[in-house]
Amino acid sequence: MSENDAAEEIVTTSGQEVHELHVVVYAPRDPEPKPFTFPSRESVGQAAARAAAEFGYAPSNFSFQTESGEVLNRDLTLAAAGVRNEDKLTLVDVGGGV
Amino acid sequence: MSAAASELLPRLVTQAQLETEKPAIAAWATKHGWSVEVSPADRMIRVGATHLAAELTLTAVADCAWYPSAPPAWQFVDAAGASPRSAYPAPGNMAGISGSIFHPNGLVCAPWNRLAYSELGGVHNDWGGITNWKTAARGYTQAHTIADMLQTLMIHLMVSPRMMA
Numbered sequence: 090m091s092e093n094d095a096a097e098e099i100v101t102t103s104g105q106e107v108h109e110l111h112v113v114v115y116a117p118r119d120p121e122p123k124p125f126t127f128p129s130r131e132s133v134g135q136a137a138a139r140a141a142a143e144f145g146y147a148p149s150n151f152s153f154q155t156e157s158g159e160v161l162n163r164d165l166t167l168a169a170a171g172v173r174n175e176d177k178l179t180l181v182d183v184g185g186g187v
Numbered sequence: 188m189s190a191a192a193s194e195l196l197p198r199l200v201t202q203a204q205l206e207t208e209k210p211a212i213a214a215w216a217t218k219h220g221w222s223v224e225v226s227p228a229d230r231m232i233r234v235g236a237t238h239l240a241a242e243l244t245l246t247a248v249a250d251c252a253w254y255p256s257a258p259p260a261w262q263f264v265d266a267a268g269a270s271p272r273s274a275y276p277a278p279g280n281m282a283g284i285s286g287s288i289f290h291p292n293g294l295v296c297a298p299w300n301r302l303a304y305s306e307l308g309g310v311h312n313d314w315g316g317i318t319n320w321k322t323a324a325r326g327y328t329q330a331h332t333i334a335d336m337l338q339t340l341m342i343h344l345m346v347s348p349r350m351m352a
Contacts, residue, residue: 117334120214147321149329152283158345162283181342182335184328185285186278186296 110167114153115179116144122177133170134163141180153178196256202227204255208333215334219341225333232259232333236340238276241350245276247340249333258320260307261300261336263293272351279346288328288343293351297339298323299330 108129115122123143127136137151152163156177161170163183172178205227212232216223222235232249249259262270271293278287290296296303296310298320305312314323321331330336 115218117215117338118208118211118332120210147329147331150326154342160281160283160342179338181338182329183284183342184326186288186290186328186343 112176114140129168130166133161149182150184152183154181196253201230201254211334240348257317258299258301260302261295275351276347277349277351279348281346297328
């Protein structure tokens with residue numbers, strides 16, 4: 090793991106290690122991205138929902154799209170989905186068509 | 188168009204809304220390499236959208252009259268400006284997304300397209316009318332700004348396997 094990829098380690102009072110991921114999130118409705126810090130064990134869906142709220146979105150089915158175009162599985166943790174420090178992610182609503 | 192929407196929204200309100208959204212639309216288009224022309228004066232948007240599998244640039248247009256009280260009318264159009272079924276992408280599948288917004292009838296089937304509502308000839312009579320578009324069909328695709336609509340079109344175009352026959 091490179092220096093840039095390494096998530097910052099924090100040890101909580103319970104002794105459990107928590108890693109933080111520092112990423113930049115783009116939202117289509119806002120021309121300016123925002124920086125976010127998420128626990129690496131947070132689910133993609135939860136993190137995306139928090140980011141969406143910061144951008145003023147109503148609750149919906151949010152995920153992130155990576156710069157390579159992959160839409161991340163909302164049920165995975167950020168770490169399991171492969172999110173790394175300094176990634177640039179775009180908010181996407183993954184509610185399907187009807 | 189329902190009486191409710193037509194009475195609610197003077198042309199100037201839509202024009203002002205589109206002007207407000209232009210910076211976000213331009214930023215999105217630059218980031219993703221799409222051409223997006225926003226014309227607040229005539230309340231129209233014209234999009235050059237990439238279809239990866241077909242290796243085509245499709246043209247989509249949005250008539251934004253009454254927006255944002257009502258959603259735009261999104262259509263894919265051919266070179267002559269008509270909107271036959273063959274101008275539409277075929278639906279594709281993507282893990283994590285429950286269904287495509289591209290309806291086999293040749294329709295962008297989403298609550299943010301007013302042409303999807305039965306009152307305007309669409310297939311949905313269960314969404315409570317076009318002025319309910321921001322709360323209709325919860326759990327399905329939601330996009331309340333033009334740039335969010337473009338993002339959704341892009342995601343579904345990425346997995347469209349071909350054009351409709």
